[in-house]
Amino acid sequence: MKLDLNFLHNKFGIIFEVGLLKEIIEFGTYLEVEEGFVMMRPGGFIRSVPIILNGSVKIVRSDAEGREALLYYLGEKDSCAMSLTCCLNSRKSEITATADSPTQLIQVPVQKIEEWMTKYSSWKEYVFMTYQKRFDDLLAAIDQIAFFKLDERLIALLKKKSAQCGCMVFNVTHEELGNELATSREVVSRLLKQLERLGRVKLSRNKIELLDIALK
């Protein structure tokens, strides 16, 4: 696939004006990454801001000892506020970004970010909307960690994953869930088994099916 105006216009026509779309095609770089590809690590330099076309990207906070905590997902038409602030302040990444499914995106170079902010009000609004969304996401992450017990957090996470892939069955290991909840694999196994006994999920190797846990 290649970037063309029609494609972008279909996707972003409501958000961006045509002039901006043309500039995005001219200065942006199209990129396709496969599931599991690590797009950014803590300490990495960020020289461009991604705009997701398709797929999903998982943003995780990880500390020195390898512990992790899920912050949020990026999906279609999303951009990443971390890279925005990092770019605009030329700082290093503080997070890990991993493609959670095959993902197509456009990389916009730093200079254009600022330039377009004054040139296209639709871009400015997009940037601020991005900030707003990510703040909301971070606050939601804090709510989860601070106010809920693990079983509720696990259910919330399953819902989020389900919403992310748009289906009730998805592939994931207990280990991965443990990482995202900043706890151990064993604890997740235990809680999942409980949920299975309650008839709320169906477990198999590498796979979880949600039964009465509704898509939010």
Added chain:
Amino acid sequence: MKLDLNFLHNKFGIIFEVGLLKEIIEFGTYLEVEEGFVMMRPGGFIRSVPIILNGSVKIVRSDAEGREALLYYLGEKDSCAMSLTCCLNSRKSEITATADSPTQLIQVPVQKIEEWMTKYSSWKEYVFMTYQKRFDDLLAAIDQIAFFKLDERLIALLKKKSAQCGCMVFNVTHEELGNELATSREVVSRLLKQLERLGRVKLSRNKIELLDIALK
């Protein structure tokens, strides 16, 4: 006290150009609030962005059941990213802001925020720096909650409070600490007593003195 150019120039001369300072004086509203004053509640409308001149403001996330979690403090020359995003997207507040000491600030009305972004590059940089800072703060808050045990979080909180007031003795109740850590008063009392037995703090009613807990 009244806003005058000299005063502002002394404080913000390095950050803002003179033209901007004059506009701040013209369109901003000077405000003084006493300790404990609740400047913003969840659900409140935000029609202006504060710039802190002196004092400190505590930003807390609170959920429906009254549980709380400290997000960060605002100090001199700081502004609040929450109010920025809320203003620029005309949304309601999601947090509680309380004056933690007598605080002087300037309220800048919404329209000017945007206008100055294109007019003064120093203002634009200030806005982005604010976003950056608050993202850092939120990530730090998540680190604390997700990766540390309560005793370490308590020590970190005491340090933060000490740094905020710039001294080793400050007034606070165990109840308040409990709220900020999203736990109960009893748990805080117990942990504090432990610290006292280790000779790291000195406790009295409404007051804590840090002994070997260094200012960060």
Added chain:
DNA sequence: GTGGCTATGTAACAATTATCACGGAATACC
């Protein structure tokens, strides 16, 4: 099928945090 790898199940126990229940201390107010 066999062997090897990864993923899961689970018991047993430890550590941490939460809750309940009270008594006592410090302070404010009259």
Added chain:
DNA sequence: GGTATTCCGTGATAATTGTTACATAGCCAC
């Protein structure tokens, strides 16, 4: 002083989460 109020200390106990240690199960490669 006396009394009310707020704050603090602490034991007892429960609930939650973390750790260790193994066993078993599914799957892939050969």
